[in-house]
Amino acid sequence: MTGQLPSAEVFIATSLDGYIARPDGDILWLTGRPVPEGEDFGYAAFLDGVGAMVMGRESFEKVLTFPDWPYKTPVVVLSRTPERVVVPEALKASVRVSGQSPVKVLEMLGAEGVTRVYIDGGQTIRSFLAEGLVRRTIVTLIPVLLGQGRPLWGHGAGDVDLTLVAARSWDNGFVQVEYLA
Numbered sequence: 001m002t003g004q005l006p007s008a009e010v011f012i013a014t015s016l017d018g019y020i021a022r023p024d025g026d027i028l029w030l031t032g033r034p035v036p037e038g039e040d041f042g043y044a045a046f047l048d049g050v051g052a053m054v055m056g057r058e059s060f061e062k063v064l065t066f067p068d069w070p071y072k073t074p075v076v077v078l079s080r081t082p083e084r085v086v087v088p089e090a091l092k093a094s095v096r097v098s099g100q101s102p103v104k105v106l107e108m109l110g111a112e113g114v115t116r117v118y119i120d121g122g123q124t125i126r127s128f129l130a131e132g133l134v135r136r137t138i139v140t141l142i143p144v145l146l147g148q149g150r151p152l153w154g155h156g157a158g159d160v161d162l163t164l165v166a167a168r169s170w171d172n173g174f175v176q177v178e179y180l181a
């Protein structure tokens, strides 16, 4: 069954101690960090390759605070109370909200012809991991220990064995690891 589903893929940055945001959701420790001129760590190429994105409601609300909506791909926002999630009028053509399970969301996107799906948000990624659905994982490790925050890891289910595809590093201390499951 899962063989027919789109490939669920993660591209995310974490502190070395595994957090994606501070407890209050702040990501300035990441976005405010100097990076080599013109370097995007492969993000644009990754985004170009996916046909849709699934993000958690918390990540959606964070992205809504950015000056511009950054995504050209269709987005599914996951929430257990989808009727409560407000989508701005300008995004209604490309953003829908769903309370379906990870596998159902992937089935829906697969039926629409999508072959690769970008999964974003810590809780959301963990719920896909818990169902064994994540096929590709790219994590950029940021050289900071936050000590506390919103975790990426801890899906609370069985082992997910991974095969290392690539490891890259940059002079500013970012290290990126890419795995297939």
Ligand SMILES: NC(=O)c1ccc[n+]([C@@H]2O[C@H](COP(=O)([O-])OP(=O)(O)OC[C@H]3O[C@@H](n4cnc5c(N)ncnc54)[C@H](OP(=O)(O)O)[C@@H]3O)[C@@H](O)[C@H]2O)c1
Binding pocket: 011, 012, 013, 014, 019, 020, 021, 024, 025, 026, 027, 030, 055, 056, 057, 058, 059, 060, 062, 063, 078, 079, 080, 081, 098, 099, 100, 101, 102, 120, 121, 122, 123, 124, 125, 127, 150, 151
């Ligand atoms: N470091 C990075 O690269 C990076 C990347 C992305 C996000 N972030 C940051 O991470 C924070 C958000 O991550 P997060 O882990 O707190 O939350 P998240 O995964 O973005 O959103 C969590 C919410 O998504 C919904 N949800 C998740 N899984 C679901 C499922 N299986 N079924 C139905 N609904 C589901 C629930 O919404 P309801 O509560 O509405 O039910 C849940 O409360 C933000 O601060 C964001 O800026 C950082």
